[in-house]
Amino acid sequence: MKNYIKIFLLSFGFLAASSCSLDLLDNPNAVTTSSTNLNFLLNNIQIGYRNAFNGFSDIGLRLTRMLNQGAVIYDNAVTPGGVNGVWENTYAVTLADVNTLLPLAEAQEFYFHTGIARVIRSHLLTMLVDHFGDVPYSKALDPNEFNPSVDKGADVYNAALADLDKALEDFGKSAKGTVNDFFYRGDKAKWIRLANTLKLRILLNRRLVDANAAGGINTLIAAKNLIENTSQSFYFKYGTNLANPDARHPRYQGQYTVTGGGDYQSNYYMRQFVDAKGFADPRLRYYFYRQVLEDTKNANELRCITNQAPRHYPDGMVFCVAGSNSGGNNGYWGRDHLNNEGIPPDGVKRTAWGLYPAGGSFDNDAGRAVSLGAGAGGAGIQPIMMASFVDFMLAEAALVLKTTGDPKALLESGIKKSMDDVRNISMATSQGSVISAFESSKGYVYNDEVTKYINEVKSRYDAATNDGDRLNIILTEYWLAAWGNGIEPYNFYRRTGKPAGLQPALDPNPGEFVYSCYYPIAYVTRNSNAVQKQNVTTKVFWDTNPVGFVK
Numbered sequence: 001m002k003n004y005i006k007i008f009l010l011s012f013g014f015l016a017a018s019s020c021s022l023d024l025l026d027n028p029n030a031v032t033t034s035s036t037n038l039n040f041l042l043n044n045i046q047i048g049y050r051n052a053f054n055g056f057s058d059i060g061l062r063l064t065r066m067l068n069q070g071a072v073i074y075d076n077a078v079t080p081g082g083v084n085g086v087w088e089n090t091y092a093v094t095l096a097d098v099n100t101l102l103p104l105a106e107a108q109e110f111y112f113h114t115g116i117a118r119v120i121r122s123h124l125l126t127m128l129v130d131h132f133g134d135v136p137y138s139k140a141l142d143p144n145e146f147n148p149s150v151d152k153g154a155d156v157y158n159a160a161l162a163d164l165d166k167a168l169e170d171f172g173k174s175a176k177g178t179v180n181d182f183f184y185r186g187d188k189a190k191w192i193r194l195a196n197t198l199k200l201r202i203l204l205n206r207r208l209v210d211a212n213a214a215g216g217i218n219t220l221i222a223a224k225n226l227i228e229n230t231s232q233s234f235y236f237k238y239g240t241n242l243a244n245p246d247a248r249h250p251r252y253q254g255q256y257t258v259t260g261g262g263d264y265q266s267n268y269y270m271r272q273f274v275d276a277k278g279f280a281d282p283r284l285r286y287y288f289y290r291q292v293l294e295d296t297k298n299a300n301e302l303r304c305i306t307n308q309a310p311r312h313y314p315d316g317m318v319f320c321v322a323g324s325n326s327g328g329n330n331g332y333w334g335r336d337h338l339n340n341e342g343i344p345p346d347g348v349k350r351t352a353w354g355l356y357p358a359g360g361s362f363d364n365d366a367g368r369a370v371s372l373g374a375g376a377g378g379a380g381i382q383p384i385m386m387a388s389f390v391d392f393m394l395a396e397a398a399l400v401l402k403t404t405g406d407p408k409a410l411l412e413s414g415i416k417k418s419m420d421d422v423r424n425i426s427m428a429t430s431q432g433s434v435i436s437a438f439e440s441s442k443g444y445v446y447n448d449e450v451t452k453y454i455n456e457v458k459s460r461y462d463a464a465t466n467d468g469d470r471l472n473i474i475l476t477e478y479w480l481a482a483w484g485n486g487i488e489p490y491n492f493y494r495r496t497g498k499p500a501g502l503q504p505a506l507d508p509n510p511g512e513f514v515y516s517c518y519y520p521i522a523y524v525t526r527n528s529n530a531v532q533k534q535n536v537t538t539k540v541f542w543d544t545n546p547v548g549f550v551k
Contacts, residue, residue: 048094055086060486115170240377248378260347418481
């Protein structure tokens with residue numbers, strides 16, 4: 001953390017040095033743009049990007065019922081104060097550092113550096129638009145502009161596309177210098193695939209407002225340079241170091257402590273893995289770790305067990321505990337959507353983040369409380385753009401836009417790649433031997449269970465009678481594969497209304513869904529040109545669906 005703070009302060013120093021000149025002799029000990037170490041600066045850009053992804057992802061995880069949303073009404077779900085951190089990290093740290101790096105790296109022909117920086121900036125710009133709508137861009141980092149006005153979201157998306165095209169140009173140049181690449185370990189070909197995949201993401205996101213989206217997607221498909229296999233999946237890998245700096249996954253940091261606590265899992269999301277297909281999803285024990293193996297009977301620990309499901313809940317809707325369709329008593333202990341009850345003494349009993357993606361424990365029926373250093377010690381990942389995500393995006397495009405490809409085959413491929421990523425990334429951790437021992441004791445064959453799962457989904461797809469139902473199957477599987485990434489589900493939920501039938505709020509009148517976030521309080525109080533939104537129903541430019549389309 002100390003090193004991170006130093007780099008953060010240095011990045012501010014670089015900006016200041018670039019915006020003024022002195023008549024005095026330069027201090028040889030001072031940090032200036034001419035003495036900047038570009039690798040250190042790129043390191044900071046990559047770390048800032050990782051942190052921004054985590055902050056933005058949290059919003060979507062909670063709104064799409066993948067993680068408990070601790071509020072009663074949507075208007076309080078994402079508050080102006082709650083988004084200060086991700087906004088400031090994105091603008092004041094990461095985007096500022098990109099702007100500092102680009103001219104310095106170009107002057108030295110460090111084109112691999114500039115290509116990576118532009119890909120990161122492009123993705124961050126789309127994240128800003130996807131969550132806030134119109135945002136400052138063209139004047140946002142001008143040192144002479146203290147009150148930048150917003151740019152239209154569509155214009156910022158165009159700038160993001162231009163960044164990707166320029167990044168691809170940079171990757172095609174002969175570059176000087178060596179790069180510290182935290183993601184692809186210097187594999188330029190994989191960065192090229194990522195840049196093209198992010199172009200696919202942009203085109204699909206704006207398909208409701210872009211008549212040329214299908215043609216652009218077909219061009220990308222024909223070029224055959226998208227992320228295609230799990231070895232090309234794009235993610236940040238954490239370590240197990242506890243301090244100076246803390247290198248562990250942030251979800252692990254928040255939950256694997258002496259007293260437990262941390263996030264409440266979503267009852268509705270967990271239920272999908274317990275037995276929504278009629279049997280357990282093969283990823284269940286990787287995603288979630290049970291600290292207890294039976295549901296509590298103590299209302300002081302879980303008050304809702306003495307209550308009836310709310311009247312506005314449809315028949316069969318999950319309530320209070322994840323349970324199972326057969327009334328199982330299995331210890332999956334979370335919370336329902338928009339539940340902000342007080343915190344009882346359940347820190348070492350509630351279901352925790354598991355091995356994937358948080359680097360926690362594989363659930364081998366041990367039923368032990370989480371603890372410092374347990375499981376993989378926090379050596380998890382941030383799943384930013386996995387190969388499975390690409391197949392699900394292409395399946396949506398093929399079904400809805402009639403682009404090249406077979407939706408059913410792409411659906412099957414996406415599921416298989418998700419299962420492979422979860423398995424392979426998990427087996428490469430210190431929990432690999434735990435997984436092997438558990439499977440051996442149970443006679444469990446992972447690949448056989450994957451085949452059974454895929455066959456069940458294919459059967460349901462074949463039985464669907466219209467494209468709306470088929471799209472729901474595709475995006476439900478995307479939602480299940482996206483654990484740890486709330487950004488993509490938040491987007492496709494608003495874009496398509498799928499998955500359909502998500503758990504309602506506990507309160508029958510929670511207000512309208514969060515179609516975009518309020519601007520941060522730090523922005524609206526410090527910028528004289530900033531105008532706060534009246535409510536959370538303000539839509540981003542690519543969302544033409546009516547208010548009330550999603551709940």
